Structure formats: structure tokens, C-alpha cells
Amino acid sequence: MTAxxxxxxAGRSREPARHSMTTRVIIYGVLVLFAIVYLxxxxxxxxxxxxxLDEVTGGNMFYFPHDLTFEPWxxxxxxxxxxLTCEGIKGYVWNSVRMVVPAxxxxxxxxxxxxxxxxxxxxxxxxxxxxxxxxxCFIPFQSVLIPxxxxxxxxxxxxxxxIDATGFSWGFGNPTVNLxxxxxxxxxxxxxxxxRNYYETFPTELVKAAxxxxxxxFQIFRRILLPxxxxxxxxxxxxxxxxxxxxxxxxxxxxxxxxxPMTVALYNIVNTSTGxxxxxxxxxAAIIAAAPTLVVYILAGRYFVRGxxxxxxxx
Amino acid sequence: xxxxEIRALRKRFGALEILKGIDISLEKGGFLVLVGPSGxxxxxxxxxxxxxxxxxxxxxxxGGQVVNDLHPSKRDIAMVFQSYAxxxxxxxxxxxxxxxxxxxVPKPDREKxxxxxxxxxxxxxxxxxxxxxxxxxxxxxVAMGRALVRQPRVFLFDEPLSNLDAKLRVDMRVEIKRxxxxxxxxxxYVTHDQIEAMTLATKIAVLKDGELQQVxxxxxxxxxxxxxxxxxxxxxxxxxxxxxxxxxxxGARRIVLERHEHPPxxxxxxxxxxxxxxxxxxxxxxxxxxxxxxxxxxxxxxxxSVATFExxxxxxxxxxxxxxxxxxxxxxxxxxxxxADTQLRIGENHTxxxxxxxxxxxxxxxxxxx
Numbered sequence: 001m002t003a004x005x006x007x008x009x010a011g012r013s014r015e016p017a018r019h020s021m022t023t024r025v026i027i028y029g030v031l032v033l034f035a036i037v038y039l040x041x042x043x044x045x046x047x048x049x050x051x052x053l054d055e056v057t058g059g060n061m062f063y064f065p066h067d068l069t070f071e072p073w074x075x076x077x078x079x080x081x082x083x084l085t086c087e088g089i090k091g092y093v094w095n096s097v098r099m100v101v102p103a104x105x106x107x108x109x110x111x112x113x114x115x116x117x118x119x120x121x122x123x124x125x126x127x128x129x130x131x132x133x134x135x136x137c138f139i140p141f142q143s144v145l146i147p148x149x150x151x152x153x154x155x156x157x158x159x160x161x162x163i164d165a166t167g168f169s170w171g172f173g174n175p176t177v178n179l180x181x182x183x184x185x186x187x188x189x190x191x192x193x194x195x196r197n198y199y200e201t202f203p204t205e206l207v208k209a210a211x212x213x214x215x216x217x218f219q220i221f222r223r224i225l226l227p228x229x230x231x232x233x234x235x236x237x238x239x240x241x242x243x244x245x246x247x248x249x250x251x252x253x254x255x256x257x258x259x260x261p262m263t264v265a266l267y268n269i270v271n272t273s274t275g276x277x278x279x280x281x282x283x284x285a286a287i288i289a290a291a292p293t294l295v296v297y298i299l300a301g302r303y304f305v306r307g308x309x310x311x312x313x314x315x
Numbered sequence: 316x317x318x319x320e321i322r323a324l325r326k327r328f329g330a331l332e333i334l335k336g337i338d339i340s341l342e343k344g345g346f347l348v349l350v351g352p353s354g355x356x357x358x359x360x361x362x363x364x365x366x367x368x369x370x371x372x373x374x375x376x377x378g379g380q381v382v383n384d385l386h387p388s389k390r391d392i393a394m395v396f397q398s399y400a401x402x403x404x405x406x407x408x409x410x411x412x413x414x415x416x417x418x419x420v421p422k423p424d425r426e427k428x429x430x431x432x433x434x435x436x437x438x439x440x441x442x443x444x445x446x447x448x449x450x451x452x453x454x455x456x457v458a459m460g461r462a463l464v465r466q467p468r469v470f471l472f473d474e475p476l477s478n479l480d481a482k483l484r485v486d487m488r489v490e491i492k493r494x495x496x497x498x499x500x501x502x503x504y505v506t507h508d509q510i511e512a513m514t515l516a517t518k519i520a521v522l523k524d525g526e527l528q529q530v531x532x533x534x535x536x537x538x539x540x541x542x543x544x545x546x547x548x549x550x551x552x553x554x555x556x557x558x559x560x561x562x563x564x565x566g567a568r569r570i571v572l573e574r575h576e577h578p579p580x581x582x583x584x585x586x587x588x589x590x591x592x593x594x595x596x597x598x599x600x601x602x603x604x605x606x607x608x609x610x611x612x613x614x615x616x617x618x619x620s621v622a623t624f625e626x627x628x629x630x631x632x633x634x635x636x637x638x639x640x641x642x643x644x645x646x647x648x649x650x651x652x653x654x655a656d657t658q659l660r661i662g663e664n665h666t667x668x669x670x671x672x673x674x675x676x677x678x679x680x681x682x683x684x685x
Contacts (some may be wrong), residue, residue, distance in 0.1 A: 205400035208367050209461075213414035214388030223413075227404035 049073060049283035056279045072280035076288060080281050081272065082265045083257070089285050091258065092265035096245060099176050099261055103183040104240045110184065111191020111236060112229060116221050118192070119199040120207045130196060136189025141249050144186070152178050152254060175259035182254060183244045190243075191236050198232035199225065234303040242293045262289050317376075318343045318501045319364070319469050324373035326359055326525075333359050335525040336373070341469075341518065344499045350512040351522035352548070357505045358473060360522070364503060365471050366390050378468050388417070393462035394471040397478060399454045401446035401461075408433075408442040411461045432464045435494075452483050459494070472504040476511065488514060509549045513537065521545050537604075539587065539675065543682040546602050546675065555608065557645040558679070559601045561593045568593060570601055570676070572645040580624045580644060585674040588685050593676075599685065600677040605639060607673035608651035610659070611666045620671035628659050642667065 044061050049072050051065040059066075078088040117123075118130050152173075159172030171177040202225065210220045226233075251261040260268075266289045270282050297304070317340040326334040333356045341347045349357040362368040364375060366387035375382050382390045393414075401410050411432060412425040420428075433439045436456045446454055455475060462470055475491075476484045492515055495502055506512055512519050512533070519536045521528040521544070529541040540546035546554045559570045564581065568590060572580040582601070584590050593599070607615075614621055626649070630641035633655065640651045640659055651667055659665055676685040 203398055203400065205396040205398050206402060208365075208387075209394065209396060209400035210402070210413070211367065212365060212387045212392065212394050213461075214386075214417035215413075219417065224402055224404075 045283045045287055049076075049280050049287060051280055053276070053278055053280055072278070073284040073288075075278075076269075076281045076284035080269055080278070080285065082268045085258070089262065089265050089269065089288060092260060092262045093288065095176065095255075095259060095265075096262035099179045099183070099251075100241060100244050103180045103187070103244050104237055106180070107184045107187035107191050107240055108233065108236045110188055111193075112195045112226065112233070113221065114188070114192040115195025115197075115199045116225055118196045119202065120204060120220075120225075121217070130192070133189050133192045136186065137193060141186070145249070145253055148182055148185075149253070152182075155181075175255035178254050179250060179261065182250050183240075183247070186250075187240050187243065191240065194232055194236045194239070195229070198229065202228070231303055234300050238296055238300055238304050241296055245293055317341060318345070318378060319347070319503065320374075320376040320379075321360075321364070322374040322376070324360070324363065324375065325371045326356070326363060326368065327371040333525050334363070334370075337527055339520055339527070339530060341501060341503065343501055346495055346502045346504065346515055346517045348504045348506060348512040348516035348519050349522060350506055350509055350519060350548075351528075353507060354524075355522040356525040357507075357522050361394075361471055361473055361503060361505045364469070365392055365394050388414075391468040392471055393465045393467040393469075394473065395458045395462050395475045397474040399446070399458040399475075399478075401454060401457055403446055406443050406445060407438065407449070407457050407460075410446065410457060411464050414461070414465055428464050432460045435463065436460050451479050452487060455479065455487055456490075459491075463494075463498075468501065470500050470502045472502060474506055475504075476506070477508070491515060510551065513549070519549075521548060523548075538673065539684065540602075541684050543600060543602075543677050546677070546684075550604060552605050552639060552650050554602050554604050555647075555649050556677070557601045557603075557647055557649065559599050559645060561595055561597045561599060563595045568595070570599060572601065574626075574644055575646075576627070577625060580622070582622045582669065582671065582674075583620060585671045585676060586620060587672075587674075588676040592678075592685050598679050600679050600682075601645075602675045602677060603669055603671075604673060605650040605652040607670040608649065609668050609670070610651070610653045610657065611668050613653055614668040615670050615672075618670040618672050622669045622671055623666055624669075625664050625666055627664050628661055631657075631659055631661060640665075 047063075047065055048056055048061060050068055050070070051059070052067055052069050052071070055066055076088060077090050079086055080088050082089065082092065114133065118126050155178070156173035159169035159174070162172060163169050206224055207220055210224050215223060246263060247261070248263040248267065251264045252267070255261060255264070266285055269285050319339075319341040321337055321339045324334055324337040325332065337360060339347065349360060351357050359368060363370050364377075366382065366385060370383060377390055377392065401407075402413065405413065408426075408429050411429045415425045415428065429442070430439070433442055436459060438453065438456050438460060441449060441453055441457070446457070449457065458475070472491075476487055479487060488511060494500075495515075504511075504515060513536075514533075516533050518530065519533055520530045521536065523544050529536060529545045536545060536549055540549065540554075543556065547556065557572055559572045559582075562569055562571050568584050570582045570584065572582070574580065584593065609615075611623055624644075626642040626644065628640055628642055629648075632639040632641070636655060637652050638655050638657050638659075640653055640657070642649050642651065642665075653659065677683065678685055
């Protein structure tokens with residue numbers, strides 16, 4: 001090849017390279033900017049939570065902690081006052097865990113079962129049933145508060161009767177159980193939607209093969225469907241966990257005082273009307289409250305996107 | 316006694332009738348192929364035999380026992396699916412053993428049975444793999460293993476080869492045939508591929524729109540199709556179906572195929588047609604397979620009745636082993652199969668010969684064979 005041709009080729013290839021360099025700088029610049037914007041509150045929260053109170057009130061919130069201290073965290077966890085009791089938020093975190101774990105597991109499993117029936121054991125009117133379940137996704141939280149309160153009241157009365165009769169309420173009327181019930185009922189629409197769409201693309205021939213192999217309804221579900229549902233399972237668990245953990249409305253409506261979940265307790269700490277507002281303790285408590293969802297996203301986030309996309313495109 | 320017997324089987328979805336009264340029986344060790352265009356109900360028929368779909372009326376007997384209301388797992392059948400339907404979360408060995416596990420067969424027995432089947436199908440080295448780690452042919456083999464291990468009375472195959480590439484399909488076809496000959500199992504096999512049907516079956520059932528068109532041996536189906544649909548559907552390239560008229564010439568009945576540029580072809584009545592049902596002036600469809608249309612010296616030496624005619628060559632298609640020549644008669648294309656090394660040129664006139672032993676006549680009104 002001649003030198004002229006070489007130069008031509010080199011010139012042509014350098015041109016797009018320079019062009020893509022500028023594009024890249026702009027793209028990364030914008031990305032970094034947005035990352036900073038989104039991260040800044042968290043950074044401020046973490047820094048504030050590690051400062052003594054006088055440094056918080058006296059200084060600039062963007063300054064790094066001068067006297068690094070973990071006292072606000074200890075206080076938030078163990079001794080800060082929530083309402084009238086001053087035992088920190090640890091009990092409320094535990095309340096939330098006791099509510100979230102069963103609520104997520106039950107709603108996810110029931111959603112999977114619904115999806116299984118709605119796709120692999122179709123019955124006349126299955127579309128209508130699914131449509132009505134979908135409706136649950138669009139009902140605003142507020143509109144179910146009063147009917148739900150009435151139902152929970154009835155269940156509470158039943159619990160009282162059971163205490164009189166057997167000496168044990170069997171969970172009826174227990175605030176945590178109530179919240180689990182509310183979240184399961186409210187979450188079913190979403191979990192059913194997720195699993196139905198996932199199982200829609202699940203090969204029906206596998207179910208037929210298992211039938212011929214002699215597997216029963218639940219054996220097929222447990223041995224064939226569930227082991228192949230990991231992506232959608234993760235999506236649903238993340239979605240439900242985040243929603244239920246972060247829920248404030250149901251928690252504040254149906255669980256009061258000592259049995260309220262983390263979110264309600266946090267509100268009570270921050271909204272105290274007595275004494276000095278301990279920003280550092282508030283920040284520590286807020287981070288503790290947000291941590292579980294953060295951890296779940298970091299651990300399973302990549303499955304989240306993968307699972308959401310599953311079934312959207314074939315193959 | 317027949318291993319599989321289907322009596323007056325009907326299947327309706329609401330007002331839509333998918334299967335309109337099917338009667339078939341299959342003796343032990345038989346290989347029944349259900350063939351037909353898509354939507355003809357052949358897969359539905361197979362699913363009703365398997366018990367995966369209920370029937371509206373009629374009876375299905377397996378081994379002399381009515382199984383209409385029996386659960387699929389209780390019918391003593393095994394099925395191989397088009398997509399193989401291997402459980403993706405289980406290893407090959409677990410896949411094969413799953414049915415036995417569901418039936419509560421003890422583990423040592425399961426392992427023994429899996430090993431035996433794996434040996435038959437030469438998949439021993441694959442037993443610990445997952446289905447996703449297998450090639451198409453290997454999956455196919457595992458799917459057959461899962462069926463074989465049950466030792467059922469009837470095997471059901473639902474288009475098992477249609478997901479494979481052309482070469483592998485031929486290999487697996489041979490393998491299925493060998494398996495059938497070695498084990499003497501009874502098989503019902505669904506396909507839309509008429510070559511698969513011809514090569515595998517001991518008995519073919521041709522379906523169209525939920526109705527049985529013809530049941531018979533491959534030879535019967537191919538050589539004496541009972542109606543125009545079967546004639547047209549079976550065979551590739553398809554049978555030539557030409558419109559002709561019955562005329563009395565010189566005191567004998569003849570079939571006349573009119574042509575544009577050439578004089579009409581005048582043929583004697585084929586020996587296998589029922590001449591008493593023909594009357595002068597009646598329209599008939601003259602059917603003849605491409606391999607019974609040759610050039611003059613390529614015609615079968617044993618043929619008792621041969622008719623020759625001149626025709627212009629329109630298209631020459633060398634297929635390797637043979638060459639197909641398309642010409643024209645009675646307003647339609649007429650395909651002839653000639654020797655591979657033929658010297659025919661497009662546009663030339665050439666003398667062709669009909670082997671009338673192989674010709675059939677159809678009534679254009681009823682489309683039935685005469």
C-alpha cells in the first residue's frame with residue numbers, strides 16, 4: 001500500500017476516535033454529575049451521623065467529621081426515645097423484620113401458586129380472575145384503609161373470643177399478624193402479575209411431561225416450576241421486601257406503639273416535640289432503617305433487571 | 316387383540332369440533348404415524364390418547380382397558396415431546412428417573428433402570444449433565460430414554476424430530492426405526508413430514524380437518540390413495556393430478572388429456588380403476604406420481620401398460636440422485652422423474668412415458684378414488 005493511502009486510512013480512523021472522545025467525556029461527565037447528586041444526601045447523612053451534636057449544629061454539613069464518633073449510632077440503636085419509651089429503635093427493627101419476612105414469603109409463594117394456576121391449569125374465566133387481581137395493583141392504599149380496619153377489627157374480636165375459649169388468640173388481632181395479612185393481600189396483585197407473566201413463557205410441555213410422569217399438582221409446582229423460577233422469585237422478593245419494609249401508611253394505621261414497624265418509629269424519633277433535635281441520631285436511625293433495602297438491592301440487583309426483562313423478549 | 320384402540324372419538328371445544336369421529340386400532344408392536352397438515356387435529360388426537368386432553372365422546376382403549384377417565388400417569392404410556400420437555404433443573408439421570416421417583420420406585424432400582432436405558436441409547440457419559448449442556452440430538456436421546464425407562468404399553472411421539480436440523484433429523488429417524496425394531500414397542504407418532512411418515516410407519520393415518528382420510532400401510536397410502544387429499548399430501552414432489560375426460564374411441568373407453576400446443580394425450584383406463592363407474596363424457600382426475608412419468612427408455616421394464624407422449628420441457632431440476640423435469644399437460648404442470656444424467660434441454664420437445672400401472676383415477680366431484 002502506498003504512503004498516501006496509509007495516511008488516508010489513518011486520517012479516516014482518527015476522525016471518529018476524536019469524535020467519540022468528546023462524546024465520551026460528555027456522557028461520563030453527566031453520569032458523574034448525576035451520581036454525585038444522588039449520592040450527596042447519603043454522604044451528608046453518613047457524615048452527620050458520625051459527628052457529635054455540637055459539630056452538627058455549629059458546623060457546615062458538608063464538612064468531614066472532626067471528632068469521629070459512633071455514639072449517635074449506639075444511641076439510635078439502643079437508647080433514643082421513640083414516643084415515651086427510650087430504648088432505641090432496635091425493637092422496632094425487629095418488629096419490621098417479623099412483619100416483612102413472613103409477608104414477603106407468603107405473598108411471593110401465593111403469587112407463584114396463582115401464576116401457576118393461571119397459566120398451567122386454566123379454568124373458564126381465568127382471564128377475568130387475573131384481570132380482577134390486576135385491579136389490586138391500581139387501588140390506592142388510602143381507599144382500603146377503612147374496609148381493612150373493619151376486617152381487622154372483626155378478626156380482633158374473633159381473637160378475643162378465641163382467648164376466652166382457648167386461652168390463646170391464635171394470632172388473630174396481633175398487630176404484626178394484621179400487618180402481614182394486609183401486606184399479603186395488597187401484594188398479591190403484584191406477585192401474581194409477576195409470576196403469571198413469567199410462567200406464561202414457561203414451556204407447558206414440561207408440565208405435561210411431569211403429569212405423564214405421575215407428578216401431582218403440588219409436586220409439579222415444587223419440583224418443576226419453583227426450581228426454574230429463580231429470576232422472577234428474586235424480582236418479586238426485592239419488590240415486596242422494599243415495598244413492605246418502606247411502608248408507612250399501613251404501619252402507622254394498623255400498628256400502634258410498641259408494635260409499630262421501623263418506619264413509624266423513625267417518624268416518631270424525628271418528629272419529637274421535646275428537647276433538642278439530635279440530627280446525628282436521626283441520621284443514624286434513618287440509615288439503619290434504609291440499610292436492609294440497600295443491602296437487598298446490592299446483593300440481588302443484577303437479578304432484578306434480568307428478571308424484569310425475562311419474558312419481555314423471547315430467548 | 317389391539318394394544319391401542321380408538322372408537323368413534325370426538326373432541327369439541329365449544330361449538331368447534333376438532334376431531335370428528337376417529338376410529339383406529341393398532342396391534343402390538345405396530346408403528347402408527349398420524350400425519351396431516353397443521354391444524355388437522357393430529358396433536359390433539361395424540362394428547363387425548365395421552366390423557367392430557369379430555370374427549371367429548373367415544374372410547375380409547377389401551378391393552379383392552381378403557382382409559383377415557385384415567386390420569387395420564389395411569390395409562391401405561393410414555394410421551395416424547397417436540398421440545399423434548401426435559402426438566403432444566405435436573406440432571407439427565409434425574410430426568411430419566413423422575414417418573415419412577417414419582418411412582419415410588421426405590422432408589423437402587425431406579426439407578427439400575429437408568430443405567431440400562433442409558434446403555435441402550437449410548438448416553439452413559441451424559442448422565443450427570445444438565446439438559447442445557449446437551450446438543451439437540453443428545454436431548455432427543457434423553458427424552459427417548461425418559462420414555463423407554465417406563466417400559467410402557469404405548470409410546471407417544473409428538474413431532475419429535477422437527478426441532479433438529481436436516482441431517483440430524485435423518486440420523487434420528489433411523490435411530491427411532493432401529494429402536495422400534497429392536498424393542499418391538501408399540502408407537503404412535505405425530506408428524507407433518509410425510510417422508511417421516513413413509514419411512515417409519517407400519518401404519519399411516521392421514522388426517523385433515525379432524526377427519527380420518529385414510530388408514531393403511533405406507534404402500535397403500537402411497538400407491539392407492541383413497542382421495543385427492545391423500546394423493547396430493549403424500550409424496551414429494553407431489554402426485555401429478557391432471558383433469559381428463561372419458562371418451563369412447565374405437566369401441567374402447569379412453570381418458571383424454573387435452574393440451575394447448577400438442578395433440579391430446581389419449582390413455583387406456585388404468586387397470587386399478589373401476590371401469591364400471593366411468594361413463595362417456597365424464598370428467599376425471601388422472602393421478603400419476605412423478606416417478607411413473609419417465610423418458611421413454613427410463614420406464615419400468617416390468618410395466619404392463621405404458622403410454623408415450625411428446626411434450627415440451629419447461630424446467631429441469633437436477634436433485635442429485637434424479638432429475639425432475641417439469642412439462643405441461645391438461646393445463647397443469649406435469650412433473651416427471653428422469654435419470655440424473657439426462658441430456659434434456661429446456662424448450663426442447665421430448666418423448667415421455669406414463670407407467671399406467673401406477674396411475675389412479677379420481678372423481679373430481681367427490682374427490683374419491685374411482
